[in-house]
Amino acid sequence: MTRKLYHGSIVEVSFDGAVCQHAGECVRGMPAVFDTEHKPWIDPMRADTPDLAAHLREVVGRCPSGALRIEEREATNE
Template identity: 50%
Template sequence: MSNETEKKAYKGKSITVTFEARRCLHAAECVHGLPEVFAPGERPWIRPDGAEAERLAEVVRRCPSGALQYELVD
């Protein structure tokens, strides 16, 4: 499976964010919404512990393509 088709998971203490590159429309809702979590120039580019889980979930829900998803950790 190539990098473009797989869903990559970024695990935080209370939330896991997944990203599917091939679905991304580069609307940058994530980057503008939480630049402290989403930093495209860095690796890893998603740092889930950079913000409160509820706030991060709110920004992920704004993703127009559905490339970003999240799951709250119990």
């Protein structure tokens, strides 16, 4: 399985389902972003303030398998 990218306004998250250990740290840590009832199940757009983005970085950092990764958005002139 390949790594998929999920877009956000501050940070983006990528996920590789082949290495996920289903530990649930993500869903427990930030259910607004990681919601298995929704499609796509990862929505980094919901972490749209600096505080929420910081929390998202922290939750992704707890992923024990490395399935989740933060992909920082590159600065643009938009």
